[in-house]
Amino acid sequence: MNESEILTLLQKYQNGTLSNEEKDKLDAWYLYKVSNSKLQLSEQQLNDSYEYLKSQLSLEKETKVISLWQRVAVAASIAVVLGTGIFYFTKTEKQVNPVVQKVQDIAPGGNRGILTLSNGKQIILSDVSKEGAIAKEGDDEEVTVKLSANGVVTYIINSEANKTKGDVASFNTLSTPLGGQYNIILGDGTKVFLNAVSSIKYPTQFNGDKRIVELEGEAYFEVSKNKSKPFIVKCGNQMVEVLGTHFNIHNYNDEKFVKTTLLEGSVAVSHGNERVVLKPGQQSNVSGTLGKIQVKEVDTDLAVAWKNGRFKFDNADLKTVMKQLERWYGIKVEYRGNVSDVRFNGGTFMNKNLSEVLKVLELSNIKFKVEGKTIIVYP
Incomplete structure (x- = not known):
């Protein structure tokens, strides 16, 4: 991006009209400049520059809480005003050493998972896993487990073979390691996005009058609608019941609360003898040390940012x-x-x-x- 484009984005940010796409562009530009610059902005240098730029771009007063986007706006504005990249504006302009030393970098995570079949066999899943049928489940192999071209585990039910089956179903478990995420489409069409260090146990097909899965860690659900067969997620010391909706559950063992965030539809959260129904935009917090379920309004984008x-x-x-x-x-x-x-x-x-x-x-x-x-x- 040239200086004119950057200044346009900054002015949009100040006016509160910056779109998510434009925000991503400005974020990416700033991080690129920081990672390729030998100079860093300290707190004092940022404040000095900030005072100068208030008269240039009418910036609002800085809050006490650290705001990345306010700093992006200030630092990027300095680059535009001076035309020399990420620098700070002072009378002497001395160089500052970066805090993080140059070491061997650590790469981000990616699509990594382990699928455990009903017979105990484990299939390692990754970005390079070959698409197509990867397993058969059931006594009559009535369920085919496939891997799609975009790396999603799917379950295909053979309706003819399934006609002779009773209510007994095979169970699979999809788990993710450190630095891994993976997606799955269950036998009923429900989409599950599994975050790192998480696992979900589920039947290969839902034969009874309920669709029950068990979750550890974090997952985002897009539940296939079926009014006659509720979908239930068991996690920690709570249970979430839905008919068809979009929601996120955050259930890590090393954190105090099990958080259920509703984006669309409605869900019922149960804990002990208590039961509450969430509305879109609400989040429930459940803990073994709490006497009741806490419900609050939240920014749902925060809860599902990892999925995006x-x-x-x-x-x-x-x-x-x-x-x-x-x-x-x-x-x-x-x-x-x-x-x-x-x-x-x-x-x-x-x-x-x-x-x-x-x-x-x-x-x-x-x-x-x-x-x-x-x-x-x-x-």
Whole structure:
């Protein structure tokens, strides 16, 4: 993009008319400039530049919470005003050393999964897995398991063979490792997007009066409508019942809450003797230590950002952010000092190397030291 295009995007951002596509372009441009520049913006230098630019582009007052997009706007605006890339505007313009040292980079995750069949056989799935039939299930092989051209596990029911079957079904499990995601279409047509370090257990065909699956980790569901056969997700200490809808469940063992976020339709969340029905835009929080289900209005884009290939944060604390990086990059994070008061707004793409993501987080003055697959965090 040339300077005129960048300035146009920045002005749209200031006016609140920046589209998601334009936002992605500006984000990508900024991260590219940061990753290819020898100069970095410290907090003080950013503030100095910010004061100067308020008179140039009428920027609003900066909030206390770290906002990636405010910093993108400021830093990118400096590049436009000076015409020299990512620099800061001061009287002396001295160079600043980057906090993240140049080390062997860590690549992002991708399509990786393990399909466990009813007989215990495991099939390793990846970007390079060959499409076509990969297994047969059932005594009469009435279910064919296929891998589509775009890397999605699908189940094809042989209706003729299925006529003689009773209510007994075979069960499969799809799981993802660190740095893995995978998608599946169940026998009823329900689409499931499985996030990293997650697993879903399900029948190869739904024979009874209910469609029941079990989830650990995180998944986004687009449930095929069937009013006579409710779809039920068992996870942790809660149960989610739907007829046909779109929702996300976040159920990691190392986090306090099981979060169910509804995007479309309605779902009933049960925990102990309590049951609540969510409306679109609502999220329930369930914990073994809570006496009741908590329900709140949320930005659903945050809950499903991972499915759309993005990290996205809204006043997120540092440890929550780093847990996402641990799962996606297969790293271990250690903390040296108190970082509990550090929070983030904004986000970036998940297809970037780890160093590029850390550069974004560095804008909060958090320091990172990379030692192999271990990231040490300093306040």
